[in-house]
Amino acid sequence: MKSHNDQYLSRLSLWLRVSGSAPARTVSVLAEVRTHLADSGENPYETFGAPRQYAKQFAQESKWSLARRSAALVALGSVAASCYLVADDVAHLSTQRPLWWSAPQWVFLIITAVLVVVAWQSALFFFSPPLTSLASADKVSDHAWKSRHRARIIVTTGVVVVVVGASLVWGRSLGNSYRDLPKLRTSTFVASNATADGHDIIVSVRTVIYLDAPQSGVTLNSADPSNGEDFNGLTAGSLQEFGSLAAALPVAKTTNWSLNGQDQVHGFAVVYGEYYVLSWMGAIYQSSQSNQQQIFLNLVYDVNRVGLQTLKIPLNTD
Secondary structure: OOOHHHHHHHHHHHHHHHOOOOHHHHHHHHHHHHHHHHHHOOOHHHHHOOHHHHHHHHOOOOOOOHHHHHHHHHHHHHHHHHHHHHHHHHHHHHHOOOOOOOOOHHHHHHHHHHHHHHHHHHHHHHHOOOHHHHHOOOOOHHHHHHHHHHHHHHHHHHHHHHHHHHHHHHHHHHHHHHHOOOOEEEEEEEEEEEEEEOOEEEEEEEEEEEEOOOOOOEEEEEEEEOOOEOOOOOOEEEEEEEOOHHHHHHHHOOOOOOOOOOEOOOOOEEOOOOEEEEEEEEEEEHHHHOOOOOOEEEEEEEEOOOEEEEEEEEOOOO
């Protein structure tokens, strides 16, 4: 178990390193304190005061002290995190790239603001001299204060410029990368018909879908009308695979086709280079026609490492 003096010396050693005291100076101060306590038998707290306060007498202004190195790491981490959050939102707003989280917007804003403030304060601590340095004997206080004030203005401006500039560039890059990702497409041929059935309209659609660029791990999730769907009505979908668009189109254009009532869309794996004849039939309420809005068949698909995407196929409800 450490003695009272050893505990004091251990804490003093920590605060000397944190304050940026040079290693040789740290060893010298600890040796002087240890010798004085051993010879006098005095209480170290009564003689030298609290370790943190006593260590400030030997503080150096080196920017590479332990405290300032820690502040630099915190500043860099906070800037990077805040830039990514803003960039992610910029990419979402410009290209509808899915956000990596589903939290409300106000939560995103609060977290981003906190990270920016932490980065700002950490950068100020690292770059601008501490207030204690203004009382140094070898400096004119007025000049030192002006230098510190100037440094804080430069740091504040720099943090704002870096966060805004890097976020916009990063967000544009993320948006462009998302825009260039493989998308599910339809051929120019889309056949859609509607038939009244009581209070519903039975809508059918037949087209060819395909991936426009190489991508593994693409699966279909669901196929549903954009609005007005009668969930109690019949919904069915099927897919037929072909090796080329030329082979798929004649099948898609045939008018004599039917479905067996099963939904084959959910979980269907789509492969680049293959073409699929999509046949879908579902029921929507007749009242959905009154709003005069175009109704789409929303074909939702999951792209590996990206998330859910939607292909909108127009439906004829007249």
